[in-house]
Amino acid sequence: MEGRILVVDDEEVVIKSCERILQPAGYDVKGVTSGEEAISVLKNGGFDLVITDLKMPGVDGMELIRWLRSHNPHAAIVVITGYPSQESIKEALQLGIVDYLPKPFSPELLLDVTEKAINTVKARKIEEKPLEEQDVENKIEEIMNAIRRHKNKPGALIPVLQSVQEILGYLPPTVQRIIAKELNLPVSEVHAVVSFYSFFSMKPKGKHNIRVCLGTACYVKRANEILAKLKELLRIEEGGITEDRRFSLETVRCLGACGLAPVVMVDHNTHGAVDPVKVGEIIKHYE
Numbered sequence: 001m002e003g004r005i006l007v008v009d010d011e012e013v014v015i016k017s018c019e020r021i022l023q024p025a026g027y028d029v030k031g032v033t034s035g036e037e038a039i040s041v042l043k044n045g046g047f048d049l050v051i052t053d054l055k056m057p058g059v060d061g062m063e064l065i066r067w068l069r070s071h072n073p074h075a076a077i078v079v080i081t082g083y084p085s086q087e088s089i090k091e092a093l094q095l096g097i098v099d100y101l102p103k104p105f106s107p108e109l110l111l112d113v114t115e116k117a118i119n120t121v122k123a124r125k126i127e128e129k130p131l132e133e134q135d136v137e138n139k140i141e142e143i144m145n146a147i148r149r150h151k152n153k154p155g156a157l158i159p160v161l162q163s164v165q166e167i168l169g170y171l172p173p174t175v176q177r178i179i180a181k182e183l184n185l186p187v188s189e190v191h192a193v194v195s196f197y198s199f200f201s202m203k204p205k206g207k208h209n210i211r212v213c214l215g216t217a218c219y220v221k222r223a224n225e226i227l228a229k230l231k232e233l234l235r236i237e238e239g240g241i242t243e244d245r246r247f248s249l250e251t252v253r254c255l256g257a258c259g260l261a262p263v264v265m266v267d268h269n270t271h272g273a274v275d276p277v278k279v280g281e282i283i284k285h286y287e
């Protein structure tokens with residue numbers, strides 16, 4: 001069976017036994033002995049399954065699971081624990097762990113749970129089309145109508161891009177390819193125009209778009225802390241969009257309101273003198 005697995009446990013003996021059992025079954029297994037190490041390895045992605053202990057010094061298993069859910073939601077998670085408390089297992093289940101292994105576990109149980117978890121990841125990968133493809137599929141008729149409306153007019157590209165962006169909210173590569181084909185233009189030309197004009201966007205926007213100013217005046221007043229707090233609260237990275245599509249998060253160089261630094265804009269509303277600790281209060285008002 002194929003799959004890349006990261007085992008996180010402060011007891012090396014647990015890592016060794018996972019390797020001994022899982023590697024002969026065809027899995028690619030890596031072990032680390034702390035949550036901190038796990039996060040630095042997982043930042044590069046590429047793991048299908050994370051098997052983690054819950055109780056570890058420093059970043060513990062629960063913290064690691066929360067981090068994984070916001071940064072790598074596709075990886076399956078299995079918890080290994082000696083003394084599972086009702087509370088921690090309940091929270092871990094709410095965060096979507098596939099299963100848990102009580103210590104000590106038999107080789108059969110480990111193999112069984114691992115196979116189940118890897119199959120879950122494979123099923124998710126098949127089910128999930130990229131967001132942009134789903135968006136384009138859902139609106140394909142409107143998009144094609146917009147293209148047809150402008151197609152035979154001179155200089156059709158910009159009006160087509162504007163209309164399609166109005167329909168979709170952004171212009172992902174999938175739709176750029178459709179436009180290029182319909183207008184008989186090279187994809188590179190469509191892409192160049194989309195990249196050149198700042199009013200075209202290649203990334204989806206949430207219902208509310210948050211822009212954090214990282215210009216000098218804002219930066220010296222802890223704008224980077226505001227950004228970090230928003231990333232943590234929304235569980236997205238810069239340029240990302242929340243799963244419910246309520247918020248998207250961007251950074252900008254200057255919003256022209258340096259006297260109010262540090263500044264955050266939500267949609268067309270300017271929020272000045274933002275306190276990094278209280279930035280959550282601001283976004284609470286946007287439903």
Ligand code: FES
Nearest residue numbers: 213215218255257
């Ligand atoms: S530097 Fe932030 S508004 Fe100008």
